[in-house]
Amino acid sequence: MRRVAVVGVGQTKFRTRRDDKTHPELTYEAMNKALEHAGLDIKDIQAIAYGTMDPFDGIYLPERWDVTSGGIGKPFMKISTGGTTGMTTGLAAYEHVASGVFDIVMAVCTQRVGECVDAQPVLNTAVCPIYERYSGAGAISVAAIQATVHMHKYGTTEEDLAWVSVKDHKNALKNPNAHIKLDIGVEEVLNSPMVSSPLKLLECCPRSDGAVAVIFASEEVAKKIRDNPAWVIAETTISDDYYTGDRPDLSYWDTLAIAGRRLYRFAGVDDPKKDIDVAELYSPFTIQEVLELEALGFAKKGEGKDMAREGVTFVDGDMPTNPSGGVLCTNPIGATGLVRLAEASLQIMGEASNQIDNVEVSLAHAWGGTLQFHTLMLLSSKKKLKG
Amino acid sequence: MVLKFETKWEIPYVHSAGEHGTKFFEALKDKKIMGVKCPECGRVLVPPRAFCERCFVDTTDWVEVSDEGEVVTVTVTYIKFTGLPDPPYATGIVKLDGADTGMLCLLGGIDLSDWKKVHETFKPGAKVKAVWKEEREGKITDILYFEPVEK
């Protein structure tokens, strides 16, 4: 595999609705921002990997519309794997370059969850139509049942989870692209309406409209494009059971832990807490950041709940997590994973809107498909971590 | 100001339950819950399926499991979402006695207005039993919900 770097990143502003633009016009906006950031022209892009999930936008094959933004005449591939769509699209673009088939490839994702009047019925169709759908399960209730088990097993409190929300909302205030901008404290989170117990409204992500593009280039090309590229150190993705009830322990994300160990082995990471400076994790619900921190080795089992409350995951803490404001404040679902990758890349470049000091290594993550898929990418300002 | 146009996806589907699912649903009519055993890992899988996803082998033996079991987890939803049940409703996972997997299901038979009380009654490990529909029709909804064994 060839060495590859992220050389350009573009994001639209994410809002409840982006009525000013049509689907491909949002794609065009994100692509142009990424091209401008990389100092490239659309002619330089040799292939496009595109991600979205059709039912949120109510358009079958939205790629038919969006390919018209810079894709006509180019190789074009569509990816759709639930919440991991964005990250998997990034992985596809990366692998196109790493394999040697192309030198410059763009990943782009557009999603208009805001145009979907209610996203929960869509999410309900993601569970088994024969056995599970009648139970009303959707993304929120599935996260809530994780929280119930974690609270029972480890004594995690409503306040512990509220601190995650306070931290993400504080971070989003610094990010001009973030959707929800609220200056809130623990009391506001605890007093917000109950959605699916124990998760309250301010512990749940919004439905967002927007698009994001990330450009990958081979080593020789990347060096010419910019002097601060984000080098891809390692990436991986993993799958789990279909039925939620098949998972042995909802208090621990075991497949994510396996994927994390795989990633760290490829990368030469011995101690993730020491070796990784900042993480952008896919946490649309507060409990999920806790589970992700534990699975990815930033906290021991049952101790992830303490990290936000103790300030560890805040921007001035030892393990800044979701400095962009995260998925809790911005969720254009099929684009959200690629936003994680974009933000993790900007942290390496030193150009993030809520920049952490001296970032050498960053981690991007997404989960998707009713707790079923995980995708990870590790980025660095150095070409390799060791030696 | 821009114009907006409302559209809708309303597309009927008819999903196959498969041969294993069919046997499961036929058994529900007799208040029986059937699973299958994996010859390799030995897990009893409910709902039943033709192959074990972990071992990638055909499942072999049919096993009847109990209509009683333990709560794995629960959540109570208090917001109305389009097309989903009217709130409040309690969604959870119950692991039936004799099964190695849990079933996503509804829990009920108690007042759902106070979520903390619901979580206490249906805390992980709590014993529950199926409440069956009087006139069963071979659908998953033949099990109305799971209620506490001891009220």
Ligand SMILES: [Zn+2]
């Ligand atoms: Zn097996």
